[in-house]
Amino acid sequence: xxIRNLIEELIEExxxxxxxxxxxxxxxxxxxxxxxxxDILKFLETDIQEHARKEEENLNEEVEGKFPDFDSQAIKFAxxxxxxxxxxxxxxxSLNDKKNHDKVIKQIKKIFxxxxxxxxxxxxxxxxxxxxxxxxxx
Ligand SMILES: [Fe+2]
Ligand SMILES: [Fe+2]
Numbered sequence: 001x002x003i004r005n006l007i008e009e010l011i012e013e014x015x016x017x018x019x020x021x022x023x024x025x026x027x028x029x030x031x032x033x034x035x036x037x038x039d040i041l042k043f044l045e046t047d048i049q050e051h052a053r054k055e056e057e058n059l060n061e062e063v064e065g066k067f068p069d070f071d072s073q074a075i076k077f078a079x080x081x082x083x084x085x086x087x088x089x090x091x092x093x094s095l096n097d098k099k100n101h102d103k104v105i106k107q108i109k110k111i112f113x114x115x116x117x118x119x120x121x122x123x124x125x126x127x128x129x130x131x132x133x134x135x136x137x138x
Contacts, residue, residue, distance in 0.1 A: 003066075004130045006058055013051050014119040020047070021112045028108065032101055037093055040108060044086050048115065052079040059128070067128035075126050078118050085111045 020043060027036050055075055064070050089107045092100060 003063060003128065007127050007130060010051070010055060010127070011123060014123065017047060017051065018116060018119065021115065025109070025112065028105060032105070037104070041090070041093070044089075044111065048082070048086075052082075055079075055122075063128055067130070070128040071126070075122065078121070078126075082111065082114055082118065085114060 024036070024040050024043070028040075056072070056079065059070070059075065060072055064072055085107070089104070089111060092104050092107050
């Protein structure tokens with residue numbers, strides 16, 4: 001796949017995921033239920049994982065060779081940090097303690113903001129700068 005198309009696809013996924021997180025936050029405010037927690041976990045464990053896998057597998061060392069500014073390890077590291085926060089959330093949920101609701105909501109909001117920050121970081125700093133070449137021609 002062309003690297004420029006891939007990056008555009010990834011950025012489009014970021015926008016979809018940001019919208020989903022906004023919707024989940026709204027649902028959480030009005031309805032803290034097992035169902036919404038299940039949907040959030042499913043989103044974190046499938047959509048977000050699939051997106052991360054796509055980045056790690058397709059933006060690999062091969063790309064690193066062509067774009068010297070690109071650091072695939074930085075992306076992998078950020079994904080690992082998010083994964084750890086998801087594991088913590090699963091632990092909080094597994095306690096199934098009503099008094100724990102605030103902690104669960106706090107952890108979900110923390111994960112959502114980590115993911116949003118990560119998307120911004122990718123778009124602004126971590127993704128290979130495929131547009132640089134073009135700029136040099138202008
Ligand atoms: Fe990522
Ligand atoms: Fe991403």
